[in-house]
Amino acid sequence: MSQRLRPVSPIWVAGRPQHGEEEFFVTHPFDDSPVGATSWATSGQVEAAVAAAAGVAREAAALPAHVRAEALEHVRRRLDEEAETCAELVTAESGKPISWARAEVRRAVSTFRWAAEEARRFSGTLQRLDTDAAAEGRVALVRRFPRGPVLGISPFNFPLNLVAHKIGPAIAAGCPIVVKPAPATPLSALHLGALFSETDLPPAMLSVLPVPNDRAAQLVEDPRLPVVSFTGSGPVGAQIMRQVPDKHVTLELGGNGAALVAADYPRRDWAAERIATFGNYQAGQSCIAVQRVFIEAGAFADMAERITDHVRSLPTGDPSDPACKVGPMISVEAAERVESWVADAVDGGAKVLCGGSPRSGATLEPTVLAEVRQDALVLREEVFGPVLVLQSVDSFEAGLAAINDSRYGLQAGVFTERLPQVMQAHRDLEVGGVVIGDVPSFRADQMPYGGVKASGVGREGVASAMDDYTTERVLILPDTL
Incomplete structure (x- = not known):
């Protein structure tokens, strides 16, 4: 260019x-x-x-x-x-x-x-x-x-x-x-x-x-x-x-941004589009980008398909092009690190739902993974790249526990319309901010913003x-x- x-x-x-x-x-x-x-x-x-x-x-x-x-x-x-x-x-x-x-x-x-x-x-x-x-x-x-x-x-x-x-x-x-x-x-x-x-x-x-x-x-x-x-x-x-x-x-x-989707959340395509977009905006280089996605078992197959379809539709390329949605990472070295973390997860048995292709310079294809082992870097650490990890959880409470199973605690997104679940998430999640009905990537510049733990x-x-x-x-x- x-x-x-x-x-x-x-x-x-x-x-x-x-x-x-x-x-x-x-x-x-x-x-x-x-x-x-x-x-x-x-x-x-x-x-x-x-x-x-x-x-x-x-x-x-x-x-x-x-x-x-x-x-x-x-x-x-x-x-x-x-x-x-x-x-x-x-x-x-x-x-x-x-x-x-x-x-x-x-x-x-x-x-x-x-x-x-x-x-x-x-x-x-x-x-x-x-x-x-x-x-x-x-x-x-x-x-x-x-x-x-x-x-x-x-x-x-x-x-x-x-x-x-x-x-x-x-x-x-x-x-x-x-x-x-x-x-x-x-x-x-x-x-x-x-x-x-x-x-x-x-x-x-x-x-x-x-x-x-x-x-x-x-x-x-x-x-x-x-x-x-x-x-x-x-x-x-x-x-x-x-x-x-x-x-x-x-x-x-840093963060290890998580979203939880309740089984009965009615706006599934909205949730899928937001998760796909904000797992990959700025090539995932945001501390509140979506990285971990926990979905109640009854909705997992449908949501995984919807999220994957939306991720596939995100164009990469020249970031000066208004059509580009996922640009390069800040450097080739940063892209190589994320590429190696994905490869490590795949070697450990992770399933690639989309993406995973070799990088082009500092540009990585947006990637969605499932069946990732619990100790994989893409799950435990902050990826800071265009990678989403999807996991099925047995219940809403199990999803909250999975979000908390991290040394990070910046923000979390919870897709539910049940008031008791809203209040439970606000009470139980060990994070600086809980976003209801949207991804953890939401931030208004006047609100208190920060995290707990690491x-x-x-x-x-x-x-x-x-x-x-x-x-x-x-x-x-x-x-x-």
Whole structure:
């Protein structure tokens, strides 16, 4: 495919465009063609960005809410104006099909809109204290104040919206932020840096620094960045927790997304289409993509056929083609890993219902497996690729137990219309979110989002992240002032 090579994107050091000493190309996962270039931040530039963030922290915390909100609204408006250009950029650097890239841009617009709104309503609470005789005549005003500068580390799979989920809450809460985008997909984050440079915020409030992963420890360990917000792989998240046990760390890590279909669920074709689509959107490279599908025995044969038919209908190919629904994975190495996991499952007796063909570069044919052994990697670990595993369960309760039989706990989807089952799923599932009548892949950008067990700690979603980036401070007053 042909791509127009963009100019070398500057990095953003304390809100100012700069270039590092070593440039590198960003390549398209579909055909490895260069689509843009930028440079690695030098150690000196990293130091300048962190020092500036620490130096502006008091000023940032004292900024009026309307100033922060107006800056966020400006970025929301500019993203909306440039929506198609931004979607093309997301596709070019991540390989995401253009239809999904457009959806990501719309979500980023929404994320900044929510951040602007939350900046204006981020207030305290008044608490009466005369509930005990000893506290008569007093009231408590509880407000939240910034913990200090934030280090935001974002992944490749949502190179625009997950960066927005770092920057938006930080600016809304009055926290300077240093963003380290994924090395494979830095261009969208750098474009956000350019948009923020158009605002009236103190420039030092935002830096966007491409840094190789093997140099990230310099940022993670810096005591001037007391908050670390990381979205990415479990092993890296665990390493960060070990590195900085005294910092406030939020982690949005992996998942092993499961859906449960009740035997009497009437909208079977809807469920099959949603499972097929969201097991393969973005080539399965989403932590809430459907991976495990548990179906009550009475519906298994019918649902397996429906799901397989829908998966077969998903076209792969050039992600810039609007007809493409499943694009390449982020790299050949990632595709080789998933291909090897499928082969391992098949060697262990799994039945291939569709797909399973040899990959083409970084592109894998969407695959559906059944009769997978319990210890197979495609069942136990996060595939992060276009693979669905179907399993029959004897009862609704057995399906809930099967979902919980995982070290992950991000979100789960439950296809039922029975209220007792809805409440049972909400009560019993060990996950951060339960989606009824749909797949676990649903996310609204304002809702608390995150998981339990190996899926992380803390919550994203603008207001929830603002709580993580701030700390409560209580003011006790006489009520007769």
